[in-house]
Amino acid sequence: MKNRRRNKNATSNRLAIIGITIVVLFIAFAIHVRSVTLREQAHEYQLQEESLQADIDEQKRLSEELEQKKIYVKTKEFTMEKAREIFGLKLPDEIIIKPDSDK
Structure with missing residues (x-):
């Protein structure tokens, strides 16, 4: 009987x-799978x-360009350039030579 009990305990x-x-x-397998998933996600x-970050850098560059243009638009040079383009105005001491359209 004692032998049986010992075998039963050993089996258990x-x-x-x-x-x-x-x-x-x-x-351990579940932890390994989760760690692989987390590495891929990271x-x-x-x-x-x-x-x-590349998008942020690009937007900062565009912002700087716009700031420069904002400053340039306030200059007299820009005003004169636009007056020449849009209205064909000239300074009193300028001579504008137009090409002949007859030829």
């Missing part, structure tokens, strides 16, 4: 150890961050 212990081992392996976020 083996099953418990096998069960615990399977659970631990399953948890890489995608890194690429997205770089793309957004």
